[in-house]
Amino acid sequence: MSSAAQPISRTENLAWKIAPPSGWFELDLPEVWRYRELLYFFVWRDLKVRYKQTAIGVVWVVLQPLLAMLVFTLFFGRLAKMPSEGLPYPVFYYTALLPWLYFAASLTLATNTVVENERVITKVYFPRVILPFSAVLSGLVDFGIGFLLLMCMMFYYHLVPTVATLLVPVFLMLAVLTALAVGLWLSALNAVYRDVRYVIPFLVQFWLFASPVAYPSTLVPERWRWLYGLNPIAGVVEGFRWAITGQGQPPGRLVLVSALSVLAIFVGGVIFFQKMENRVADTL
């Protein structure tokens, strides 16, 4: 009890202004930065809880992409004989499944995050964007484990990293941003309309086939490829596969269009999320 009586020093010269909601875009990045520790704790809690609740824990994290890879290799590869740009089918599918599964899992996590934390939201302030952000970040751990497995596969198939591999972090960041952009929309939508989360499994399923996971994007006619790029995750998946394996043409235009699409979705997502944020504490 001794520390309570110490006089305080105003080292942190904070002052905040409270005003009615105004303007379209009020994302206060310095503030989000000030709350980085809470962001860390949200991610930390998510991970702790997730790995405690699943009995097989880490095994599941490894098993999920592996099984998906096996199914894809068997059906799309061996049976349907999809072109794989000269890559062994397991590598071809696994390199795409890794970012895709990260994206799909992040969407599901992000969608529920605002509603799941409604108790906290109505009792304590923090920048609400931290919630979808933490959902998207906590998925990265699974991604990391999956990535280690990928390295093993590369070694097994004698695939040597190329210069393009240096771009992997860039595509990873793009993947995070994509998941965050879509996650902002879905978490806000789900906070307002409670039935959104039932739509997510279908959304994810359709989205999978609209993305170059089971097939290379070169299957899409050249003319329409820019349109195909509007699918924000298309650029990420294709770019990731290219950066890892270094095979084929760099998907420059596709990635560029996807990146622009991500940016638009992100800005729209922030605006929409803020509109939700302003009323959510009153309606939850």
Add this chain to the structure above:
Amino acid sequence: MSDTAIRIEGISKQYSRGKREKYLALRDVLTEALRFPRRIFQKKREPEAGEENEYFWALDDVSLEVKQGDIVGLIGRNGAGKTTLLKILTRITRPTRGRARVVGRVGSLLEVGTGFHPELTGRENVFFYGSILGMRKREIEAKFDEIVDFSGTEGFLDTPLKHYSTGMQSRLAFSVAAHLEPEVLLVDEVLAVGDLEFQRKCLGRMEKTAQGGRTVILVSHQLNQIRRLCKKVVWLDQGKIRMAGPPLEVAGAYEAALLAREDGGRVLPSGAVAKVRGLYWELEEEKPGNPHVLKSVGPVTAKFSVEINKPLNMVHAGLSLHSPENQLLWGTAHNIDSLKPGVYEFVYRLDSIPLKPGAYRWRLCIFDENSILEYWDCSPDMLIDVEPLGHLDEQWAGILNFPSEFALYDESRKQPDTRIVRGRIWTTVRFR
């Protein structure tokens, strides 16, 4: 830097009635949109005058300034806007109109245990909860032992919270909360939840908090707690500030208003025309003021006006004082020979009424040789609005209230060391 910690300028908050329970379903919205596609593009209508009852102002043009280091109490009935005001100051929700400015690191306690997760261990929950409350990781690490010590749950730190008893959970949560040391602390009625032991600990900390230059806004229904802790009290009524000022005054007025709402009323004996009727009563003190509010522990005169309609013989008048729980606290009786019809004043001089602050009821009974004539529960109640002079912790203060002195004699030196006990006892004697 100015010493204003919180400045609130014309804050208003509008809520729509009933919207809270209703969750929208996207399904419904989409069906609606398909059936009436044009409606999507129509602008949402502003509430019109006729629709006022769909909306209500939880806060209506509230302005307030709080100095650094003040403890301000917020009182008012349920739904008066106290929690809404706190929620706006903590930025959980935003005002519909008006602005406010808060200087310093703000911590809020609107609920204890927010974000506790049953799957996490006690240790993990301390960290997450501390962080939710706005504590730094380093800060939590530094205070960790103290927090655990305070909660008394040492042996269970690595047990998942779901195996804790409810009491243990709340003790742990309270302990984290009690170690929150922001510059501005906003507290909703959370203290009422904990056990008395813990309340005492918390109040002690809070007082120290303010001594350390921190600012506190406290919502409480326990008026004596407010009287004791706060330097200023704000009374919110239907979203507006009804009164703001020194605690004794505002808490007293609030209590008086609460009582006026209830109908104390007079109970007439069943009989056609009353032979006796109580008219009104009042107090007379040295300093004149509200005739139904007792302001000092000193001498006071209580007067009761009674109308007599018929000649009475062998009158007997009884006066008693009752607690809010209707417990008899004090009583007296006098015999009067006979009374002619007219209006009489029954005057009682009392050296003091040494009761703790609160509402009390006088009861005047008039008997004649045959039976009880009037049984008058005086309305309004008497409000005692004096400084509490007993133990700072209400549970030990009792129901009486009078000054006392404390002297400490050193046997060897035979010199008294006198202190007035009505001072802040917690600064000299520590209870644990």
